[in-house]
Amino acid sequence: MIIYFIKxxxxxxxxxxxxxxxxxxxxxxxxxxxxxxxVRFSMVGKDGKVTKELEQWYEDVAEGxxxxxxxxxxxxxxxxxxxxxxxxxxDDSFIEGLKKISSIGKKYKVPMLIQIHxxxxxxxxxxVDENVLDRILEQxxxxxxxxxxxxxxxVEIHGAHTxxxxxxxxxxxxxxTDKYGGTFEKRMFFTKELIExxxxxxxxxxxxxxxxxxxxxxxxxxxxxxxxxxxxGVDLIHISSGVPDPEKKQVEKVDKPKDFNYDxxxxxxxxxxxxxxxxxxxVKNIKTEEQASYLIENKMLDLVAVGRAMIAxxxxxxxxxxxxxxxxxx
Numbered sequence: 293m294i295i296y297f298i299k300x301x302x303x304x305x306x307x308x309x310x311x312x313x314x315x316x317x318x319x320x321x322x323x324x325x326x327x328x329x330x331v332r333f334s335m336v337g338k339d340g341k342v343t344k345e346l347e348q349w350y351e352d353v354a355e356g357x358x359x360x361x362x363x364x365x366x367x368x369x370x371x372x373x374x375x376x377x378x379x380x381x382x383d384d385s386f387i388e389g390l391k392k393i394s395s396i397g398k399k400y401k402v403p404m405l406i407q408i409h410x411x412x413x414x415x416x417x418x419x420v421d422e423n424v425l426d427r428i429l430e431q432x433x434x435x436x437x438x439x440x441x442x443x444x445x446x447v448e449i450h451g452a453h454t455x456x457x458x459x460x461x462x463x464x465x466x467x468x469t470d471k472y473g474g475t476f477e478k479r480m481f482f483t484k485e486l487i488e489x490x491x492x493x494x495x496x497x498x499x500x501x502x503x504x505x506x507x508x509x510x511x512x513x514x515x516x517x518x519x520x521x522x523x524x525g526v527d528l529i530h531i532s533s534g535v536p537d538p539e540k541k542q543v544e545k546v547d548k549p550k551d552f553n554y555d556x557x558x559x560x561x562x563x564x565x566x567x568x569x570x571x572x573x574x575v576k577n578i579k580t581e582e583q584a585s586y587l588i589e590n591k592m593l594d595l596v597a598v599g600r601a602m603i604a605x606x607x608x609x610x611x612x613x614x615x616x617x618x619x620x621x622x
Contacts, residue, residue, distance in 0.1 A: 310585045311613060314359070314594060316527055316571060318496040319403050319445055321595070323359035324588045325609050328530070328575055328597035329407040329448065329503070331364045333377050340367065340380030342389030349606075350393055354400035356607035360595065361402055362448050362501070362530070363393055365409035366439075368431040372410035372456070381408065381435045387442045394443035403445040405501050408435050412456035418467050425472050428456065429482060436490045446499025449483065452532040453505070457483060461517060462535045464509050476516065484524050491525065502526045505534020506560030511546045514560060515567050522568045530573040530597070531561035554583070562592040573597050581612035582619075 314321045335346040353361060366381040367373045373380075380386050390406070397404035410428055413420055432449075439447045451457040459465045460482050466473040473479050487500065494500050502521050506514035518529055536543045548559040554577070561574030575597035578584050584596040602608050 308588060308591070310581065310588050310596075310616065312588075314571065316499055319499060321359040321403055322401070323357070323609065324595045325358050325584065325612070326360045326362060326530075326573055326575075326595050326597040327353050327358050327602055328573075328599045329362045329364045329450075330599050330603065331374065331378060333375055336377045336379055338376045340370075340373070340378060340382075341386065342379060342392055346379070347392050347396065350404075351396050351400075352606035353602060354396050354402045356602075356605075357609035357613070358402060358602070359609070361397060361404045362597075363404055363406040363444070365407045365450055366390075366435070368408060368410050368435040369428065372412075372428070372431075374409075374411045381406070381438050381442075382431065384438065387438055390438075390442035390444075394445075397445065398443070403499070405446040405448045405499060406439050406442070406444045407448040407450050407503065408432060408439065409450040410456040412454065412459045417456070417459040417465055417473075422470050422472065425482065429486060432486050433489055436486075436493055440493050440498060445497070446494075446501060446527070448501035448503055448528075448530060449486070451483065451502055451504045452530075452534060454535040458505055458508070458535050461505070462508050463513065465535050476520075480517070480520055483521070487524055487526070494525070494527075499527045500525060501528040501530060503530040503532055506531045506557065506564055507544060507546050508534035509544055511560055511563060515564055518564045518568050522570050526570065528571050528573065529564070529568065530575065531557065531564055532575055533557055554578070554587070558587070558593075562587075565593060571595060575599065581615045584612065585616060 311323045366379045369382050394404055461479055466479045471481055508514050533543050545556050546560055548556045552559050557576035558574045561572055565572040571594035573595040574593040578596050579601045587593045587596055
């Protein structure tokens with residue numbers, strides 16, 4: 293890992309650590325640890341409404357000292373859910389429950405984004421009628437408005453994991469010849485149109501985040517997408533995986549250097565960070581304070597997402613801070 297750092301990261305500049313605040317617009321994130329959008333199916337009913345159990349989960353994590361919470365995927369349409377028990381944002385009846393979640397962030401001074409999602413189409417995006425995508429675009433726009441009314445500090449567009457926008461972004465999957473496909477710019481049309489038509493929502497107190505596939509289908513494609521997202525106004529990019537190759541039926545992993553001791557998805561985040569000026573969140577199998585700290589201290593990432601480890605220990609950040617202090621005392 294040290295060799296990778298020397299070869300690829302370059303000048304360190306200002307020293308930061310895992311507990312250094314980060315400001316995005318007017319919003320201060322008190323440390324570099326993010327709760328990623330973990331879909332807690334077991335805590336949600338088939339009606340898609342926020343439950344007491346879900347509220348308690350977010351309260352436990354917020355109280356535990358995390359810097360930023362990205363609330364799990366909320367669906368823009370009832371027929372676009374991953375599973376029946378997924379939270380919804382497809383009509384105004386969800387706002388009241390979502391406000392209970394956003395108020396937790398305000399109570400603990402933890403900024404909260406909410407991920408906006410549509411599961412996409414199992415048979416692919418190529419055969420979907422243009423007017424269907426037009427309708428879903430309108431549903432995303434209305435969901436953005438509800439997210440702001442519900443009191444969140446921003447939204448994260450879900451553009452990864454083979455869901456709708458990931459399908460549109462992929463040159464392997466999107467072989468359309470209308471306004472939604474045919475060239476890179478047309479594959480990104482849905483995202484660009486969504487951002488342009490909601491731009492009035494995104495003042496200095498409302499963040500626009502985007503979770504994207506770093507391999508869509510290659511890392512070079514991911515870099516191109518990230519640069520484009522920065523250009524059209526995205527404030528924060530969260531790097532995850534893209535769609536599988538339709539012929540091989542599996543996601544093509546990106547090769548990482550032998551001395552890079554993290555997951556290949558983390559590697560993509562580190563590589564994409566070099567190419568853009570907006571903050572990058574890295575994710576996948578980051579479990580310990582030492583792992584997270586190394587990535588931040590060496591400016592390989594701006595923020596680290598800790599998922600499963602946070603489920604096991606919602607106060608992960610407090611535990612990590614104690615561990616960090618002990619290491620510094622040695």
